[in-house]
Amino acid sequence: MDIFNLTFMSALFASGVRQAVPLIFGSTGDCVSEKSGVLGIGIEGEMLFGALFAYIAALKTGSLWAGVLCGGLAGMVSALIPALWAVLLQQDQSITCIMFNIFAAGFTNFINRIVFGTNIANIPVPTFSNIPIPLLSKIPFVGEVFFNQSLLTYLSFVSAFVTFFVMKKTKLGLQLTSVGEDPRVAQASGINVYRFRILCFMFCGFMAGLAGASLTLGSIGTFTEGITSGRGFICLTIVILARWNPLIAILASLGFGSVEALQIRLQVLGSSLPYQFLIALPYLITVVVLAIGGSNLRSPKKLGVPFDKESR
Amino acid sequence: MIENLLEKYLNADLLKKLGIMLASVAAAILVGSIFVLMSGADPLEAYYYMIFKPFSSVTSLGEVFIYFTPLLLVGLGVCFTFHCKLSNLGGEGQILFGALGMTLIGISPAAKALGPFSLVLGALAGILFGTLYAALAAWFRALFNASEIVITLMLNYIAEQFISYIIFYHLKTGAEPQSARIAFSIPKIFPNSRINYGVIAALILAFVYYIVVYRTKFGYNLRTLGGSRKAAKYGGVSAKRYYFYAMMISGAFCGLAGMMQVAGNTGRLMSGVAADFGFGGIVVALLGNLHPAGVVIAAFFMALVSAGAVTMQVKTGIPTSFASILEALIVLFILLGMALSSRIDNRKKVK
Numbered sequence: 001m002d003i004f005n006l007t008f009m010s011a012l013f014a015s016g017v018r019q020a021v022p023l024i025f026g027s028t029g030d031c032v033s034e035k036s037g038v039l040g041i042g043i044e045g046e047m048l049f050g051a052l053f054a055y056i057a058a059l060k061t062g063s064l065w066a067g068v069l070c071g072g073l074a075g076m077v078s079a080l081i082p083a084l085w086a087v088l089l090q091q092d093q094s095i096t097c098i099m100f101n102i103f104a105a106g107f108t109n110f111i112n113r114i115v116f117g118t119n120i121a122n123i124p125v126p127t128f129s130n131i132p133i134p135l136l137s138k139i140p141f142v143g144e145v146f147f148n149q150s151l152l153t154y155l156s157f158v159s160a161f162v163t164f165f166v167m168k169k170t171k172l173g174l175q176l177t178s179v180g181e182d183p184r185v186a187q188a189s190g191i192n193v194y195r196f197r198i199l200c201f202m203f204c205g206f207m208a209g210l211a212g213a214s215l216t217l218g219s220i221g222t223f224t225e226g227i228t229s230g231r232g233f234i235c236l237t238i239v240i241l242a243r244w245n246p247l248i249a250i251l252a253s254l255g256f257g258s259v260e261a262l263q264i265r266l267q268v269l270g271s272s273l274p275y276q277f278l279i280a281l282p283y284l285i286t287v288v289v290l291a292i293g294g295s296n297l298r299s300p301k302k303l304g305v306p307f308d309k310e311s312r
Numbered sequence: 313m314i315e316n317l318l319e320k321y322l323n324a325d326l327l328k329k330l331g332i333m334l335a336s337v338a339a340a341i342l343v344g345s346i347f348v349l350m351s352g353a354d355p356l357e358a359y360y361y362m363i364f365k366p367f368s369s370v371t372s373l374g375e376v377f378i379y380f381t382p383l384l385l386v387g388l389g390v391c392f393t394f395h396c397k398l399s400n401l402g403g404e405g406q407i408l409f410g411a412l413g414m415t416l417i418g419i420s421p422a423a424k425a426l427g428p429f430s431l432v433l434g435a436l437a438g439i440l441f442g443t444l445y446a447a448l449a450a451w452f453r454a455l456f457n458a459s460e461i462v463i464t465l466m467l468n469y470i471a472e473q474f475i476s477y478i479i480f481y482h483l484k485t486g487a488e489p490q491s492a493r494i495a496f497s498i499p500k501i502f503p504n505s506r507i508n509y510g511v512i513a514a515l516i517l518a519f520v521y522y523i524v525v526y527r528t529k530f531g532y533n534l535r536t537l538g539g540s541r542k543a544a545k546y547g548g549v550s551a552k553r554y555y556f557y558a559m560m561i562s563g564a565f566c567g568l569a570g571m572m573q574v575a576g577n578t579g580r581l582m583s584g585v586a587a588d589f590g591f592g593g594i595v596v597a598l599l600g601n602l603h604p605a606g607v608v609i610a611a612f613f614m615a616l617v618s619a620g621a622v623t624m625q626v627k628t629g630i631p632t633s634f635a636s637i638l639e640a641l642i643v644l645f646i647l648l649g650m651a652l653s654s655r656i657d658n659r660k661k662v663k
Binding site: 089 | 347350351399401452455456458459461462463465466467469470473474476477480481591594595598631633634635636637639640641643644647648650651652658
């Protein structure tokens, strides 16, 4: 096919990078939360919170950055619910998070209806515009794909790099690993495991909120009900695939983002495949990836196990 | 004999659990009224339409039972997986495939001739489809050790698109993307209400669930596995095999719920036929504390909330998504209550 020329490919992958931004934010947050031993299944709900409140704030203040900040904060505050239940009350993490996700879906739909009424389409806000980086954006292909993006996109890459650096090169990162691998030893060495895990979870919530904000303010410009459509769960898969490493998670996110970009493009081009198969493509790939890359993993030892400092 | 029974079921533990359940429902309703106030409605009026209005006529009570049957079935289904500490979050997908099974039988040329028997065949097809789709998730877990949580969630999205494809390209009749009407629906019990005989089938299955889980070796092994994987291993229970069984039984119940949706409610395959019952069933199972009687009561309560939410939206303008807020709050409060009560017990023991 002659449509797959260089211009098409660079446009495709540039769009893939844009689609990857929520996944990069989300998986970076989830890396930290899971390293500390708390499953990040609630990330889907936190993303919804972030998406809605980022949109509302951007619409009311007229500032996209106020929207991004609000989205992050909304995600962080909402993450307190699963954090409280899963860490402090030591309840089953998956059930707690699933309930939180149901709550988040109900809550965001509810607020959306209350604020905007039952109109079918919300008023769109302008999305982030592309800012080419001098020199770098002039590199053929790579420049077009990676260095002619929005500030939000650059921010997602920077946050993943910083998180990676903190995780691998600082004392804080060592403490994080110890809390996830053996909370008892961590507690004995003077770390308050509960506080540490809750703070990690709130960081994850903040990143998930940014992920949600990048959905509404980065590409679509408005909030629709259930806008995340499983992206939070795809983040979980990315984290497993990346073996809890934010840098590898960037690569995996770019992969999933490109698939998403490809399926959107094929829909627009009028592919002979039914569009439902295209929409299902990222989910199908997630299942396959989990099957191939999900086994034999070195997950944090106490991942998903509530910590009780009084138990033996 | 009766004394024994009373002693067994009215022990302090059960009363305490019951207390936690009721307090959680009350707390959720209380917190929920904040949301009602936010939407500018009167909480008392809103809850009147949600919880009391459905009892005012046979017709409106019938609507509650339209929700009750699938919620009870899915609730019972996920109980099997919860008993062995597994989560079947794939109810939505399994319901959709169950609905597809019933539809394929119901719209086939033979269905007219078969009459009521087409429902039996449809139920079998629904159960088969639901079971197979759940088996797929179980297979991924058994073979690749992949987390059943993410797999079942992903399979939901895939099922949704697959059903959408089927009704767009293969079963479409007329302008709307939906299948033709099935030849024979589940008969109604009363002429002026939508309540149908599916309710009775679901209640019988609740009894069957009780027998299987609490009175058979299979149920005993399943619960042992949930209590301690090690103990089950020493008892000669193959964890892998029981996970498979639990998932498949769970899928069978969800498939049947999908069949009930088509044969007792919508009459045809359409998008949204699963209606979030896959997740509602999880709430039902947890609220009912995995006990058959509890699950029946919980399913009725959840059905009341779901059906009432529709009336509430019409009368007071509160969005129906209020129902899912309430559902989630109830379970979160139950977990809170359980955690606090076990903490108080521990403190007593130490003293």
